[in-house]
Amino acid sequence: MDDGARGGPAGPPSGPAAPPVAAPAPPGPLPYEGVWRFTADAEDAAVPSARHAVRDLLRRQIVPAPPDLVHGLLLIVSELVTNAVRHAALLSPTVGVEVAVGAAWVRVAVEDSHPYRPTALVADHGQTGGRGLLLVREITAEAGGVCDVEHTAAGGKIIWAALPLAPGAGGAPVLPAPGG
Numbered sequence: 001m002d003d004g005a006r007g008g009p010a011g012p013p014s015g016p017a018a019p020p021v022a023a024p025a026p027p028g029p030l031p032y033e034g035v036w037r038f039t040a041d042a043e044d045a046a047v048p049s050a051r052h053a054v055r056d057l058l059r060r061q062i063v064p065a066p067p068d069l070v071h072g073l074l075l076i077v078s079e080l081v082t083n084a085v086r087h088a089a090l091l092s093p094t095v096g097v098e099v100a101v102g103a104a105w106v107r108v109a110v111e112d113s114h115p116y117r118p119t120a121l122v123a124d125h126g127q128t129g130g131r132g133l134l135l136v137r138e139i140t141a142e143a144g145g146v147c148d149v150e151h152t153a154a155g156g157k158i159i160w161a162a163l164p165l166a167p168g169a170g171g172a173p174v175l176p177a178p179g180g
Contacts, residue, residue, distance in 0.1 A: 088114030109160035
C-alpha cells in the first residue's frame with residue numbers, strides 16, 4: 001500500500017515552489033473591549049463617583065459611543081447607584097459597578113447585597129420619586145437595548161442595562177454575564 005493513501009505527505013509540487021500560506025489570525029478583541037469593575041461605599045457620594053468613573057472609562061478606552069448613548073448610560077448608572085444607596089445600604093454597605101464593552105454593545109451593571117428584586121413602577125404624576133427604574137427601562141428601550149434584574153449567588157441582585165454602540169444594531173448583546 002502507498003503511504004500517500006493513508007494520509008501521508010504529498011510529493012513535491014510540480015513547477016515553481018508555492019510560498020507558504022499563513023493562516024489568518026483569529027480575530028481578537030477590539031482595543032476598547034473589556035470588563036471593568038469597581039466598588040464604592042453605599043453612600044450619596046457614590047453616585048457622582050460612579051458616574052464620573054464610567055464616563056472616564058469610556059473616554060480612556062476610546063469606546064465609539066455617540067454622545068447621546070454616553071449621556072443615557074451615565075443617567076442609568078446614576079439611577080441604579082442612587083437606588084442601591086437609598087434602598088439597599090442597610091444590608092449592602094458597598095455597591096459594585098461593572099462596565100462591559102463588546103464590539104457592538106456596552107453594558108452597565110450595579111450590584112448590591114439586598115435580596116429585594118425591584119420592579120419598574122408605572123409613573124404616578126403625583127409622586128415626586130420612585131421612577132428611577134422606569135426611566136432606566138425607557139432609556140434602554142429607546143436606545144434599542146435590554147435591561148434586567150438578576151439574583152446573585154450570595155442572595156443579592158444585579159440590575160443591568162446593555163445598549164448597542166450603533167443605532168439600530170439590535171439583537172442580543174454578546175457580553176460576559178454581569179459579575180462574571
